[in-house]
Amino acid sequence: xxxxxxxxxxxxxxxxxxxxxxxxxxxxxxSIAAILAELQPWRQAGHQVxxxxxxxxxxxxxxxxxxxxxxxISERGRARQMNIGAGAASxxxxxxxxxxxxxxxxxxxxxxxxxxxxxxxxxxxxxxxxRRLLFGLVAWFMNQRSxxxxxxxxxxxxxxxxxxxxxxxxxxxxPLMEDVELSGRLRLxxxxxxxxxxxxxDSRRWESRGAWRTIWLMWRLRWRYWRGxxxxxxxxxxxxxxxxxxx
Numbered sequence: 001x002x003x004x005x006x007x008x009x010x011x012x013x014x015x016x017x018x019x020x021x022x023x024x025x026x027x028x029x030x031s032i033a034a035i036l037a038e039l040q041p042w043r044q045a046g047h048q049v050x051x052x053x054x055x056x057x058x059x060x061x062x063x064x065x066x067x068x069x070x071x072x073i074s075e076r077g078r079a080r081q082m083n084i085g086a087g088a089a090s091x092x093x094x095x096x097x098x099x100x101x102x103x104x105x106x107x108x109x110x111x112x113x114x115x116x117x118x119x120x121x122x123x124x125x126x127x128x129x130x131r132r133l134l135f136g137l138v139a140w141f142m143n144q145r146s147x148x149x150x151x152x153x154x155x156x157x158x159x160x161x162x163x164x165x166x167x168x169x170x171x172x173x174x175p176l177m178e179d180v181e182l183s184g185r186l187r188l189x190x191x192x193x194x195x196x197x198x199x200x201x202d203s204r205r206w207e208s209r210g211a212w213r214t215i216w217l218m219w220r221l222r223w224r225y226w227r228g229x230x231x232x233x234x235x236x237x238x239x240x241x242x243x244x245x246x247x
Contacts, residue, residue, distance in 0.1 A: 017115040019047045019108075019159075020091030024081035025099045026054040029063055035099055036067035042108065043069065048091050052081040078154070079171035079178035086162075086170055095159040096179075100202035101126075103157060110195045111159065121160035121186045122193030123152035130203035138215060139198075147194055150187035154179040155201040164189050174231035180222070181231075 021039060025032060032051075039049050049068040053061045054076030065071045074084045082096050093111060097103070104110070104124065114122055125143045128135035142153070152158050158179060168185050171178045183192070205214060221234045 016112045017092040017161075018090070019093045019095055019111060020086075020089035020162075021047065021049045021095045021097050022052065022082055022085035022089060023050065023068075023097045023099055024052050024054065024078045024085070025056065025060055025064065026076055027056045027058050027060060028099050029056070029058040029060045032060050032064050032099070033067065035102075036064060038102065040067070045108065047108075048089060050085045050088055052085040054078075054081050077173075077175065079173055079175075082178075083170045083173075086165060089162065092162055093159055094162055094165055095157060096154065097157050098154050098201070100204070101155060101157055102200045104197035104199060106197055107195075107199075110197055114159070114193045114195070117193055118190070119193035120164040120190040121158070121183075122195060123156035123158050123183075124195045124197060124199040126156045126201055127198045128203040129200055130207060132203075135203050146192070150183070150191055151180055152183045152192060155199070157199045158183065160186060175235035176221070176231045177225050177234065178231075180225065 019042070021042065023035075028035070036049065036051070043049055048070070050070040050072065051061075051064045051068045052072045052074055053064065054074060061071055061073065070085075070088050072084055072088060074081050086094050093115065095111070107124070110124075123146065125139075127139040142155070146152050146156060164186065168182070168189070170182075172181050174181060186192070221237065225231065225234060
C-alpha cells in the first residue's frame with residue numbers, strides 16, 4: 001500500500017500486464033478503421049481495445065464495432081468518455097489513446113518494462129506528424145516540459161495502473177485540461193514512467209489553424225489554468241478560437 005495515498009495499491013511487477021486501450025472518438029468514420037487496424041496485434045496478444053463514441057453521426061460506431069472488444073456510447077466529452085471506458089476495462093494498465101495518435105512499434109515491450117517498474121503511471125514521448133522544423137521544436141519542448149514538471153498531455157498517450165486511476169477516481173469532469181489535471185494528481189502518487197519511444201500525433205490542428213496561432217493559444221490557456229481559471233472558461237475560449245479559424 002502506498003503510504004502517501006491510502007487506497008492506492010502498490011504496483012504489481014508481473015512481467016507483462018494486461019493492457020486496456022481506451023479510445024474516445026467522435027466523427028472519425030474516415031480514419032477509425034485504419035486506426036484500429038494497428039491495434040489488432042494487441043488484441044491477438046490478449047490485450048483489450050475499448051472505443052467510446054461521443055455520439056457520432058457519420059458511421060464511426062458501425063465501423064469501429066468489429067475492430068474492438070467493447071464499443072460504448074456516451075455523451076460527448078473526452079473526460080466522460082474515458083471514464084466510461086475505464087469503468088468497462090479489465091486490464092491492469094489503462095492506456096488512454098487519442099484517435100489522432102499512433103503508438104510506436106515497440107509500445108508493448110515498453111509497457112512490459114513499465115509493468116516491472118515501481119511507477120504507477122507514465123506517458124510516451126511525442127512527435128508531430130508534420131515535417132516542418134517548427135513541429136520538431138514543439139515536440140521537443142513538450143517532452144522536456146513533461147519530463148521536468150511530471151505533467152503529461154493526452155497527445156503523449158497517458159497510461160496508469162488501474163488501481164492508481166481508480167484510487168484517484170479517474171478524470172475530473174471538466175471540458176478541457178482533463179489530462180493535465182489528472183497527471184497533476186498522479187504525480188503525487190509517483191513520478192511518471194517516461195517512455196522515450198515516440199507516439200506520433202497528427203499535426204493537422206496545427207496546420208489547419210496555423211502553427212504559431214495554435215502554439216500561442218495552448219500555452220496561453222495552460223498558463224491561465226495554472227493561475228486558477230476554470231476549465232469551463234478556458235474551454236469557451238478554445239471553442240471560440242476554433243470557430244474563428246474555421247470561418
